[in-house]
Amino acid sequence: MDEKICLDTDVCIDILKGNERAKKIFEVASENKVHISVITVFELLLRKTNIEIVERFINSINKLPIDDDVARTASKLQKDLLDKNIKIDIRDLFIAACAINNDCELVTFNKKDFLNIGGLDLYEFQ
Numbered sequence: 001m002d003e004k005i006c007l008d009t010d011v012c013i014d015i016l017k018g019n020e021r022a023k024k025i026f027e028v029a030s031e032n033k034v035h036i037s038v039i040t041v042f043e044l045l046l047r048k049t050n051i052e053i054v055e056r057f058i059n060s061i062n063k064l065p066i067d068d069d070v071a072r073t074a075s076k077l078q079k080d081l082l083d084k085n086i087k088i089d090i091r092d093l094f095i096a097a098c099a100i101n102n103d104c105e106l107v108t109f110n111k112k113d114f115l116n117i118g119g120l121d122l123y124e125f126q
Contacts, residue, residue, distance in 0.1 A: 006099040008108035023057040037098040064098040
């Protein structure tokens with residue numbers, strides 16, 4: 001499998017904490033090209049402790065930037081969601097837009113946050 005995946009922040013946190021769920025993540029990551037959004041970088045850097053571990057993780061992974069195209073996609077997604085009276089966190093919206101614009105499946109444990117976003121492929125854990 002040579003798919004591209006984007007890890008949501010919750011997944012990265014599990015990896016950093018070494019939680020049991022992280023084992024599934026490593027199986028997925030070993031078979032795919034792994035990325036994170038710069039929004040996830042921001043969220044991970046909000047930590048007040050163990051920042052060195054976060055920095056090593058961030059430096060070891062591909063980052064998906066926010067550019068004009070991602071901003072346009074996020075804007076369209078937001079309008080579509082608001083038309084349906086659905087609100088999601090702006091950071092989740094940009095993570096989704098990064099994944100969509102870079103043809104990545106989004107790996108998340110918080111699927112409910114992303115289910116209503118059109119055009120987003122969510123990774124299905126077995």
